[in-house]
Structures are given as C-alpha cells and as structure tokens.
Amino acid sequence: MTTASTHQTEIAVDPNVPLVRITREFDAPPAKVFRAHTDPELVAQWLGPRRHEMRIDHYDCRTGGSYRYIHASDGNEFGFHGSFHEVRPAELIVQTFTFDGQPDGVALEKLIFEDLGDGRTRLTATSLVDSFEDRDAFVASGMEEGVREGYERLDELLAG
C-alpha cells in the first residue's frame, strides 16, 4: 500500500491588497492536476472537507462557462457558484466565487499551474475581494482546514 505524500499547504494574506494566496505542490504533472480541477467527476472526489457530501449542479469549466455545487453535511446545505472567466489548459483558471450564504460577496480567483519538472506541479491559488475585513473574515472562518483536507484528498486522487 502506497501512502500519498503530504506536501505543506501555505496560506498567506497579502500585506498590500485584500488577497489570500494559497501555495501547494503536487506529485503529478500540470495536465493531471489541471484535469482534476476541470472534470466534474474528479472535482467531486476531492473539493472540500471529507465530512461533506459533494453534489454538483453544473460544472462547465471552460472560458465563459459557469459552475454551481452544494456541500451537504448533517442535513445542512452550503451552495457555491461562479463563472469561469478564462481556462487555459494545464496553465491557468480564472474564476469568480460566491458562497450562497453571503450572496453579495464575491471573490476573483486565479489558479496558476506551474510545471516543476519530474512530474511535479506547483499550484498557486489567489483569492481577491474588495475589502480587508471580508478577506480576514474569510481566513478566520476556518477555510484553512477545508483547503488542507481537500488537497490531501487531491493527493490521494492523483496517486490513484
């Protein structure tokens, strides 16, 4: 039995602009990590904490597409939706993100897939909002745990 490697997930707040930057390496080439972000059947297997059941309403990951999915846990449902501004294969995804519970909030997210060679990828995901208060509340909300756990699940999927 192989154990998926566990790289560190770095989560940093930018000092100058209301942005969170998440950096994570994966032991898989960019095309494979990218596909795990664009194929809804794969996305459903890793995005979010383990305890949540993931239900995808639609996930049309292409330039000009959109998505909506629901995390369900203990009878509670949490919906998320957004649009895909730009999708460049194995390179870049630019998308918007709103949690239905805060319908007036919106983040602009950039995911950059960087080829480190030797079948490894560095993913840098930034999330930009229009106020430092909202950014800091998002970080304080416990997003860290969900992000780390999601990437551990992604490690397992990529190793499989």
Add this chain to the structure above:
Amino acid sequence: MTTASTHQTEIAVDPNVPLVRITREFDAPPAKVFRAHTDPELVAQWLGPRRHEMRIDHYDCRTGGSYRYIHASDGNEFGFHGSFHEVRPAELIVQTFTFDGQPDGVALEKLIFEDLGDGRTRLTATSLVDSFEDRDAFVASGMEEGVREGYERLDELLAG
C-alpha cells in the same frame, strides 16, 4: 430638439484597495438603464467612445453567461471579454473584464443600479484588480474620456 442632460461622471480611486469607483446619475428608471446594459443591440449603441465602431461577438448577459466585443478604429481592433458572475434585474451586474491586449490582466466589476425615484437612477460601477500599479495604469491610460463619452451616448439613447 431636446438635448440630453449631462450629469457629471465621477471617477475616484479607492485609497485602501486597488479599485476604481465610477458614479453617474441617469434621467431614466433603473429597469431602463439596466436594459441598456444587458440587451446587446442597445449596448452596441453606447458602450465606448464615439470614434470606435462596436462589434459584438456575443453578449449573453445573464448569471453564468459571457461576452466578447471588439472596438475598431482606424484599422485597429481592440477586443474585450469576460463572464457574467451575477445578473439581478434592475439591481446588479457582477462581471469580469479583460482587454485582449493584456490577456493576463483581469478586473472584477460590480454595477449597482440604485433607484433615486422620479425616474432617475444612480449607477455605481466599481472595478477591482490585484495591484495598485495596474489600477493606476488603467486610470492613467485615458479610460476617463471613453467612460464619460460612453455615458453621454447612453444619456442620448435613454432620452430617445
């Protein structure tokens, strides 16, 4: 002959976050100003400076839709594209915006239509990017003239 009223267009840079805020009143109710932003045939009549020919590739202004249009002038073509994150009738449009000439740049735009009563509307349009340098370069690029002229053309369309 009636002359369209000319309200002032206020363009302000935010001191704390890399955002530009444009405020403009119109002598028309929110539903009418909103429609001039969502119906591609109307958008083509006012968006941008007069000297540019406007060509719409597609303009699917609904939550989860996308757009692309081209401004042509003196044989030069300037393309713009983005996605519509959220569209709430007569109230709100949240969209992304990229100028093809700077394909790695992207702005998150919010348009808020506020009912001032007596058939008047205040439009507040914010544009958020991830660096102050990019924001200031955008403002210094002469966008002001295009925005003011576009809104004068919109006044004329709304009065017609």
